[in-house]
């Protein structure tokens with residue numbers, strides 16, 4: 001029996017012998033600084049936890065994931081609360097449906113899982129702006145994650161709503177929350193503002209009670225631990241498989257000489273940015289290092305255990321040497337896949353934990369391969385009456401998304417050519433002010449794109465008075481480091497040759513609202529352009545309808561030879577696709593999102609260029625670019641032959657108009 005299990009059994013046996021000094025039935029959770037472990041109801045307790053983000057999993061799959069985590073041997077889960085997920089509009093709080101945090105906590109409780117709650121208010125997590133709501137940026141020069149008065153006021157108002165909801169869920173009050181994290185890796189942030197952390201500590205104690213176990217988590221360096229820790233908040237560390245465990249926990253000991261050893265984020269995998277090679281972490285290495293930590297009696301949370309998906313516009317970004325947007329899939333090479341399928345890594349981890357009988361895990365999904373063809377709806381310039389019902393804001397110079405009070409998605413900036421441009425003329429944002437991608441058209445003809453930090457100039461031609469349309473895409477706000485004040489849109493003027501472009505009409509686009517309202521399928525009685533021989537280039541909408549065919553399983557949408565864009569299915573925004581850049585090549589579609597009785601409406605916004613065939617493919621497994629080619633020849637042959645067979649069998653010509 002692995003040493004880790006021996007120790008786990010020993011700790012549990014110790015529980016039987018320890019005569020708790022508690023009234024029978026009284027619940028408590030605390031730190032035993034004498035014996036260096038947690039006490040649960042007065043008995044030694046070691047948590048084996050996994051991170052799962054309810055904001056990245058459809059509500060109908062929460063229980064499925066939680067049960068699988070329990071079946072893997074965990075006794076706890078760790079969960080972030082993204083502030084912007086619950087207060088996208090200032091002062092308007094949403095705790096229903098996919099935001100029903102208390103329902104998620106209740107499902108975890110029903111499943112026998114304790115909870116390590118991480119309410120931030122900043123959470124990082126490769127989530128949009130690290131969970132901070134973008135409307136904070138409307139306060140000029142706000143210093144986020146500091147004692148800045150505007151920021152502190154907004155944080156205090158938010159925590160005054162959230163924390164009272166959480167108090168009944170504390171283990172000591174009959175719930176399942178055992179510990180609560182304050183902020184997140186604060187030692188990594190430039191501000192190092194102890195007054196801010198003291199204010200948070202005051203609020204957390206005020207709303208949750210003085211006897212709640214509060215903690216901090218920081219990267220495994222002295223500098224990070226120095227700025228990130230505070231008296232009264234138990235200091236924990238995070239590190240992955242390549243870190244020396246003894247050195248890491250010795251560093252924690254320098255800040256917490258007594259108390260339980262805790263690795264709050266043991267990285268089971270890692271995140272992907274568009275253009276990266278897909279990050280993987282060896283399963284045997286993960287299970288081995290986990291076993292070593294458990295054998296030391298350490299408390300471990302595996303980050304991630306179930307990653308899920310950055311649906312809609314919720315992905316974050318990093319900005320070290322340049323801006324790098326996080327992909328839609330948050331699979332994280334985690335023990336449970338993005339679609340919730342157990343992996344070899346989960347089985348290896350379960351072998352180390354071995355605290356639950358080896359119940360058979362549910363089988364993976366059945367094979368599905370469906371191909372069908374989309375039809376062109378039109379380009380954005382021609383759809384402004386549908387997509388921008390509020391109409392344009394006129395401004396001499398460009399306004400940001402935040403100034404326009406639209407925080408996510410896409411914005412259309414329109415002006416006219418100041419003079420004839422018979423020769424290709426450079427269009428440039430001299431201050432690198434395109435945040436993040438701008439798709440440029442003249443009189444509806446796509447001229448090219450500008451990309452933050454990457455593509456800073458394109459050539460344009462046209463005649464004086466021609467309409468210049470610039471569609472700007474928010475690719476997700478930076479979620480880590482000093483650049484989280486990540487304003488979006490055209491942050492500075494555009495220069496065309498020697499002319500500063502002025503006199504703008506700026507159109508907020510409510511694409512999600514239009515699609516949720518049934519567009520474009522509800523317009524299907526109208527005539528759409530007939531399929532073109534040559535595919536359009538530039539931002540164009542396409543639509544399709546998949547007739548019900550019993551398909552109610554999880555599938556993965558592949559847009560083979562498409563470039564980059566966004567997909568909606570039955571009104572739900574699945575997120576971004578970018579197969580031209582990878583490594584992600586498919587989009588996860590949760591099975592219950594598809595109707596087995598009604599037509600399934602697919603809408604695609606292709607931003608650069610669709611393939612002539614306009615076909616899309618529903619697959620039974622994800623595809624991504626790994627270090628070697630996508631698949632071996634044998635695998636490729638198998639996929640294509642199976643695909644060919646199913647194409648014949650399931651070829652769907654989408655409903656046309």
Ligand SMILES: CCCC/N=C1\SC[C@@H]2[C@H](O)[C@H](O)[C@@H](O)CN12
Nearest residue numbers: 123124125126184185265271480
């Ligand atoms: C080297 C940069 C470290 C930044 N911290 C990261 S990257 C992946 C994870 C998640 O973002 C997590 O939310 C952070 O707390 C720690 N971490």
